[in-house]
Amino acid sequence: MLIKTLLILLGLIGLAVPIAAALGWLGLILQWTDSPMPLHRAISDMAWQTSTDFLLVAIPMFVMLGEILLRAGITERMYDGIVKWLGWLPGGLMHSNIGSSALFAATSGSSVATAATIGTVAIPQIAKRGYNEPLFLGTIAAGGTLGILIPPSINLILYGLLTNTSVPELYLAGFIPGFLLAALFIVTVVIACTLRPGWGGERLHYSWGERLRALPALIPPLGIFMVVVGSIYAGIATPTEAASLGVVAAMALAAFNGKMSIDMMRLAIEGTMRTTAMIMLIIIAAVFLNFVLSIIGLTQALTDFVTGLGWSPMGTMLMIVLVLVVIGCFMETLSMLLTMAPLVTPIVVALGFDPVWFGILLMVLLETALITPPIGINLYVVQGLRKTGVMMDVMKGALPFVLTMFVMLALLLIFPGLALWLPSLFY
Template identity: 55%
Template sequence: MMLTTTIVVLLVLLAISIPVAAVMFILALILDWQFAAPPLTAALPNQLWNTSTSFILVAIPLFIMIGEILLRSGIANKVYESLDSWLSWMPGGLMHANIGTATMFSATSGSSVATSATVGTIALPQGVRLGYDDRFFAGSIAAGGTLGILIPPSINLIIYGFLAQTSIPQLFLAGIIPGLGLALIFMLIILVMCWWRPAWGGTRRSSDMGTRMRNLVHLVPVLILFAFIVGSIYGGWATPTEAAAVGTIAAIALAWNAGGLSWRMMGAALEGTMRTTAMIMLILLAANFLNFVLASVGLTDQLLTYIDSLDLTRLQTLMAIILFYIVLGFFVETLSLMIVTIPIVAPLMVELGYDPVWFGILLIVLIEMALITPPIGLNLYVVQSVRKRGSLTDVMVGAIPFVIAMFGMVILLVLFPQIALFIPQLASG
């Protein structure tokens, strides 16, 4: 009865387009009213305070701020121009620069939306001018943007670590090989598709070696920023939150050095940061209270008991959970999907003997897929909003080859867990 009520109420509220944070608060209040003996709302102030004052979550607005500064100061544009000069000679040309820029931007921003918006703003006008296939070009930007939540630092990995009580530095290390591997697979897909359909690749250009070498200097700020953030964490000098603060200061200094620092730019960056942070934190506050209610009324235990009663093997349970995330990814916004499910699913995975760090990376790849699958795929909407022409269906179709690539990465992670665990084990050993 309780499980049925929860599922029905959740689906109905989402179907009538109530904001996700409000859905979770309403669901928590209904479950409290129907199934709790003492009123759990008495614990609401304490739950909200504990979540909103968590030290690790301070990293979220700081990493968002870094991405805003890089975009608005012009540093991201220069990175794109540099990678364009190095990569555009290959079949697919500018699309390789899309993936390369998304990869580098991901190493400083931590946000998929920021990465997609940044690369899309820079690349889409050039794609039209040079005659690239509109659908495939837009799909490459949407897919490249997903790397923002896998390559460290990642806001989604911070949220997973917070909810699953798992080491965030270990998660950051675990995301490096899968993230870079996925970027290379994306580039390989572009090569193959543009070799098969040369017209998709637009006008191929090549730059002389002198131009390429001069443009390398534009990559230095991002590499310095990445070294500041990651180096301070793994050098033992800073926690992820402190590293985000160091990275924000470094980003401001780099913007000043690039001539892009101004009061107007910083005001716009702060406004963008506050908007995104407010959305994320409201969802986190609602989800934390909902998770508290679910545990208090016994629904979490009921669900775990039900899964145990199915008598599935360890691998069958994993396959069922992968399918569960793929299906829900079509219909539920990714951040909400993570926040609602992780407190239930992560302990089950640990109980079955799976490494929580490995499962975190597997989950993030599944979330990446959800970012570019209709009808809720957020990156699809971000790219279309920047694109301002054609239909959303074009972006969806263009993203299909990259969705297949992500599913391939899921299979590789299941078959070869060391893809994610090699660097964390090397660092701790």
């Protein structure tokens, strides 16, 4: 049954069926072939219950937060500020791409938004500064993935909702792995540009005075990060309320910078509505599919099969990681999260692993899926920003960072405390 399910899903994706429709059709097909009950009659009720869930209101709020920061010009000033602090390293602006992505991820919660925003600012610098184009593009694609892992993350909210795991605990667990992965990306660029000095482009030099004068440009995103995440851990706001506070703070910054206008807000709201509609349609389709999988017994059958193999917990976990890496090459990350988390998390918990730890491991796997062909969304986002050249350049540039993510996965498997230490201090 599992093989049939995967073949149908991959077939629909291969036919270029939109992912929300593919998940919905898969649920309907499995209902017709494996269930005696008309499960499709529950779609309207599930759609209403899902779309009115208070926790999911955070999604349009975080999307709007990123839209306002982009359209108010705050991101461009942030990028210029980080250039002053990281541009001296071998690789120059490539480190700024990663650092800016990490900082923007800590406010927007979206990987695609992060890649699109930083790419818009950074790509014009490739020819101007003489960088190796594939590697430069790879830093944008890989840096964008940090939006999944560094809090506040939309994907961590969805994982918490699907698996009944505490979102504040997941946010705490994501801090160290998220910024450690950003540091590993920077190390990857340093190694590449040390071995091939010509890839690093023009060396940038700034005085300490210039660096200190650039600090005010870094305060707004850090301030929003403190408003959003700080309000959660101070007990002032829930994740949804914290996202709303972030939007208010972003609007205040836009007004302070003289960028607040009806046209700017109209564009931000339109972008928010388009992105939110896409996400919610995928969520509703995935919830229906998960309902069907549960009713026909596939979820329990898969759990029984894996636990019945008699493998060690770590051996089974390595198998799960390998399977998810392969699936990530063919599935869009949001649909992969919504489809796989309810299937795999019960198995992981039955093996004795912490669901919070697995949530972070799964986010790194989703990050890997964002930059692995042929479905890696960030690859297409970065290529779309170029408007010239071939996709192969972006794929080649992202490959070293895929290997870096495998290193991060190994570190999480060997040292689970990387994810669990901060939550253990508060819970």
